[in-house]
Amino acid sequence: MGRCSWASSERLKKYHDLEWGVPSHDDNYLFKMLILEGFQAGLSWDIILKKRKAFQEAFEGFDPKVVSRFDDEKVDKLMSNVTLIRNRLKMISAIKNASAFLAIQQEFGSFDRYIWHFTNNTSLDPKIATEEELMAKTPLSEKVSKDLKKRGFKFVGPVIIQSYLEAIGIYNHHLMSCDWH
Structure with missing residues (x-):
């Protein structure tokens, strides 16, 4: 099978094949991915995927209503959880x-309406042929x-958001040679 070259581990292959670039309109998923992309800053996505289940539990299913009520005590508890990426600034953000x-x-009315309005509810396919054409x-x-x-x-800097837009399917950045393009 031809995949994008970044899908090098079994975990990344599964994410690439089943999730990455698939247009999502589910607010819970959109929130989860936004939070995980923020935690990924400076790290590899493979690390995030490895810790995703722990994040899912620690952030109580990524329910934004619940997470918005986390207090200093909860942040301290999260910071003591060795299964997470323990960065206080990322936790607070x-x-x-x-x-x-x-x-x-x-x-x-939904985050979905907000994020997809930037492209008039359309996935963008710039038809990337080589990795050199990809932009951060x-x-x-x-x-x-x-x-x-x-x-x-x-x-939510532009590099993190670029990765996010690719993850949630606003951008189809599978290479043209990828079977999932």
Whole structure:
């Protein structure tokens, strides 16, 4: 099978084949991926996938209503959990992002409507032939990042948002040679 070259481990292959780039319109999944992308900053995605179940449990199913109510005591508990990425700034930003996420749901009716409105509900397929054509950030990721920051989100720079847009299927960045393109 021809896959994108980054899918090198069994865990990454499974994620690539079943999840990455599949258009998602489920707010819970969109929130989970936004939080995980923030935790991934500076790390490999394979590490995030390895710890995803622990994050799912620690962040109580990634329910933004629940996460938005986490307090200092909960952050301390999360920081003592060795199965997580223990970065206090990322923990605190996840809580703030939950509140900002809820505000967007309130304003737009769903986060799905908000995030997909940037592309008129269309997945973008730039038909990438080689890895050299891939960009760490795009004008779209810069625009979305800027808007999210304006709305109070943290750890949502244009590179993180580019990865997020690819993960949730707004961008189809499977190489043209990939069987999943």
